[in-house]
Amino acid sequence: MLEEFREEVRVWLADNCSESLKRQGPGSEGDARERPARDDVTRWFDACYERGWTVPGWPREYGGAALNGEESQILREEMNAAHAPAPLVGMGVTMIGPTLLEYGTDAQKAEHLPRIASGEVRWCQGYSEPGAGSDLASLQTRAEDHGDYYLINGSKIWTSGADQADWMFCLVRTDPKAPKHEGISFVLFSMDDPGVTVKPIVLIAGSSAFCQCFFDDVKALKSNLVGQENRGWTIAKRLLQHERSSISSPGGFGGGESLVELALRYSQTAGGTIADSDLRREVAAINMDAKALGLTQRRATEENHSGGTPTFVTSLFKYYSTELATRRSEASIRLMGTQGVGWDGAEFSAREQATTRFWLFGKALTIAGGSSEVQLNIIAKRVLGLPD
Numbered sequence: 001m002l003e004e005f006r007e008e009v010r011v012w013l014a015d016n017c018s019e020s021l022k023r024q025g026p027g028s029e030g031d032a033r034e035r036p037a038r039d040d041v042t043r044w045f046d047a048c049y050e051r052g053w054t055v056p057g058w059p060r061e062y063g064g065a066a067l068n069g070e071e072s073q074i075l076r077e078e079m080n081a082a083h084a085p086a087p088l089v090g091m092g093v094t095m096i097g098p099t100l101l102e103y104g105t106d107a108q109k110a111e112h113l114p115r116i117a118s119g120e121v122r123w124c125q126g127y128s129e130p131g132a133g134s135d136l137a138s139l140q141t142r143a144e145d146h147g148d149y150y151l152i153n154g155s156k157i158w159t160s161g162a163d164q165a166d167w168m169f170c171l172v173r174t175d176p177k178a179p180k181h182e183g184i185s186f187v188l189f190s191m192d193d194p195g196v197t198v199k200p201i202v203l204i205a206g207s208s209a210f211c212q213c214f215f216d217d218v219k220a221l222k223s224n225l226v227g228q229e230n231r232g233w234t235i236a237k238r239l240l241q242h243e244r245s246s247i248s249s250p251g252g253f254g255g256g257e258s259l260v261e262l263a264l265r266y267s268q269t270a271g272g273t274i275a276d277s278d279l280r281r282e283v284a285a286i287n288m289d290a291k292a293l294g295l296t297q298r299r300a301t302e303e304n305h306s307g308g309t310p311t312f313v314t315s316l317f318k319y320y321s322t323e324l325a326t327r328r329s330e331a332s333i334r335l336m337g338t339q340g341v342g343w344d345g346a347e348f349s350a351r352e353q354a355t356t357r358f359w360l361f362g363k364a365l366t367i368a369g370g371s372s373e374v375q376l377n378i379i380a381k382r383v384l385g386l387p388d
């Protein structure tokens with residue numbers, strides 16, 4: 001049965017995913033800056049959406065295909081093998097959608113999930129504040145009860161994509177007197193609310209991946225409170241598990257050209273092996289660690305006894321995969337020499353510039369979704385059961 005499904009997926013991908021898209025897909029050798037034709041992107045999205053494959057594991061009523069864990073895994077494997085890019089990405093699909101499936105009311109699911117599956121609504125994450133990053137439960141953004149709605153005042157920082165987003169899922173303090181983990185609620189509101197001000201934070205490279213958001217009497221309807229008032233911390237943690245799981249998804253980051261191919265291309269070899277013995281050992285170790293990580297992630301998926309929902313083990317994978325991606329990038333740059341540190345200019349190919357950018361960006365992934373140190377704390381306490 002599963003093999004039939006695999007064959008069906010292969011045939012379908014061959015019929016529906018164009019060559020221009022495959023050149024941009026996972027593990028592809030294409031020029032990372034080349035844009036596939038717009039029509040190809042639209043056709044690919046529409047075909048996936050029609051099959052429920054923008055959110056394949058979600059129930060059909062919310063736009064999914066109701067695939068089980070094994071089928072979803074096969075779909076992922078075949079899409080990776082075909083270099084087919086994900087038709088839909090973002091916090092809707094990876095974070096708030098799965099969280100609403102578990103904790104949302106029927107009305108919340110019916111309102112929000114289909115619009116995520118269709119790509120109509122983009123979401124951003126209002127967690128971090130200037131004084132609450134790793135110590136997230138210290139957040140100070142207040143929500144005051146006004147009957148059937150809350151009025152929200154405060155600010156959030158490092159909000160990725162807030163300037164493009166339609167809705168925010170946000171952690172707010174609803175009981176300032178309660179112990180810090182117990183006075184937090186999880187609410188949803190529209191970014192069109194007149195009380196929301198979004199200021200992009202311009203980075204040194206000139207781009208702006210995140211924003212600071214200010215809230216002046218922003219209105220969030222009580223019907224958009226997820227879970228119970230003052231019990232938002234549990235939901236916040238579950239969403240972080242989904243976030244960490246997506247950051248560390250196999251094939252997610254650190255793909256591209258193999259380190260051995262880079263060594264060959266940049267003539268770092270002697271007698272068929274990498275000339276520098278330290279670098280050779282490091283490349284071998286990285287390749288073995290990547291293989292071991294992939295197998296361990298696969299085993300964890302197969303052994304997941306919590307019905308497919310992520311657990312604290314996501315911290316382990318988030319920590320290991322982002323640190324490994326960083327090691328891999330460092331090794332790439334060492335193999336490429338000065339060609340690995342080009343920002344622009346004709347003397348650097350598009351692929352070289354993409355490697356430099358990923359090397360720099362990859363470091364951010366060891367911070368986003370909770371820093372590596374914070375993951376180690378969670379692993380110590382929640383996975384290994386060590387004392388506080």
Ligand SMILES: Cc1cc2nc3c(=O)[nH]c(=O)nc-3n(C[C@H](O)[C@H](O)[C@H](O)COP(=O)(O)OP(=O)(O)OC[C@H]3O[C@@H](n4cnc5c(N)ncnc54)[C@H](O)[C@@H]3O)c2cc1C
Nearest residue numbers: 125126127128133134158159160364367368369370371373
């Ligand atoms: C690319 C990217 C995207 C992001 N997108 C979003 C977003 O969309 N929404 C959002 O809300 N936030 C977002 N963030 C923010 C992110 O969640 C925080 O940066 C992160 O939680 C760390 O918080 P901080 O920056 O305040 O650092 P701090 O908490 O000040 O930490 C500073 C350093 O101290 C270490 N440290 C802190 N506490 C401990 C401890 N107890 N034990 C050991 N070491 C510790 C940390 O590991 C870190 O190295 C994003 C961050 C990045 C890099």
